[in-house]
Amino acid sequence: MQQAARTKIDAGGVSFVVQHELWDGNLQDHSDQGVVILVEANDTTLLRFNCFDIEKSYVYGPDSKNRLCRMDPTVDGNPIMWSVKQIRENLTTMLTEAGYEDVAGSVNMDEVKGALGEVEACARETYANGRNTVKHNRGHDIFEAGNIRFGLELRKQAGGDGGLAIHVLADLAGTPGRTYCEETELLAFDCFRDAPHYHYGPRNKNHRIFWDRTLVPDTLEWTLNRFKNKDLKNMIERAGYPGIAADIDQDLIDSIMPSLEAKARELQPGAEVEVMDGPATPNLVPR
Structure with missing residues (x-):
């Protein structure tokens, strides 16, 4: 706590x-x-x-x-x-x-x-x-899916933990391409080695759930299944964005899943990797 x-x-x-x-x-x-x-x-x-x-x-x-x-x-x-x-x-x-x-x-x-x-x-x-919120990086590999997009990022925390992060993003204000357009992270899935967890509304509610590794040994597989099993709509609504959830296009999500999954599995370090190479990748805004 x-x-x-x-x-x-x-x-x-x-x-x-x-x-x-x-x-x-x-x-x-x-x-x-x-x-x-x-x-x-x-x-x-x-x-x-x-x-x-x-x-x-x-x-x-x-x-x-x-x-x-x-x-x-x-x-x-x-x-x-x-x-x-x-x-x-x-x-x-x-x-x-x-x-x-x-x-x-x-x-x-x-x-x-x-x-x-x-x-x-x-x-x-x-x-x-006093609300704890966080602004993550958007990711370096972006996959568009209608009114949302997915950003994949290989993250390393200052303490040494890290792994693949998948950010679910959307434009909440303004018109895409305009300078005043505001991209916001709706959900974040941090498939880390030591303390994997996911966020509902990192910049809004920021309710975090840490996976039970006994029941979810492969957090990336669990995350990808949420995308495939049509759970995103309910998760985005719970995060506080019902308007975005209402316009989700599952067919578009399904169409990008093969390439998104392939890239995610390519990026995710193996369980045997104790410390990822390179410097820590801090959040854009710490809280």
């Missing part, structure tokens, strides 16, 4: 901690990211509010009873707003339920309410500005 810097706000005998977290599929519970609001006292986390893209929940006593409850986004609305409202109206009751009656009895709610504006503003700013 990647965790950004914590902002701590003390008020009324407790502390509120706001932080951004990035969860990776198969490393954490699921792929997600967003803001966490913690209520702490005496070096103990008493309550936790998960205000993520997908995970919208709260936890009584994460360091003790660890009872998780779900928000209902259909009726509860924005999770940050909802969490701050519960703290304002129900903090002492929630602390008691979490097993911290002594803290609940000593909280100064006037001071807490006075600090919640700062807590909410910090949470909203962190949600907007």
Whole structure:
């Protein structure tokens, strides 16, 4: 789990901690990211509010009873707003339920309410500005397929891991060929040797899933099968681009697959290659 810097706000005998977290599929519970609001006292986390893209929940006593409850986004609305409202109206009751009656009895709610504006503003700013996104290179071998294109790139990370990356790209704004046309990466498949993973919307949601190598020993084969088995439409929609997904032309994708697959297998280093030759290939923008 990647965790950004914590902002701590003390008020009324407790502390509120706001932080951004990035969860990776198969490393954490699921792929997600967003803001966490913690209520702490005496070096103990008493309550936790998960205000993520997908995970919208709260936890009584994460360091003790660890009872998780779900928000209902259909009726509860924005999770940050909802969490701050519960703290304002129900903090002492929630602390008691979490097993911290002594803290609940000593909280100064006037001071807490006075600090919640700062807590909410910090949470909203962190949600907007703390999001982990990445801008990869587009690849050096490009295969056009209607409204999308595939870019193949042999990547090497600074730590030595690397392998073939397949980028799924589309023009989202402007007319192709014009200077203001914006090419965006919709999906990325990093078929690396040590930590292979793929991204939904690297520049948008950036939800990452690390393959389970026990069930997916050949990540390139798995990736190519997604293209062949008509999974791209649903994956692009999940990445946050339903308009692009609606215009996918599977016949065009099928027509380029033989040449794309041949080039991908030519580029992908064998499992016996421990360290790829050459310098690291950094992202265009690191996050």
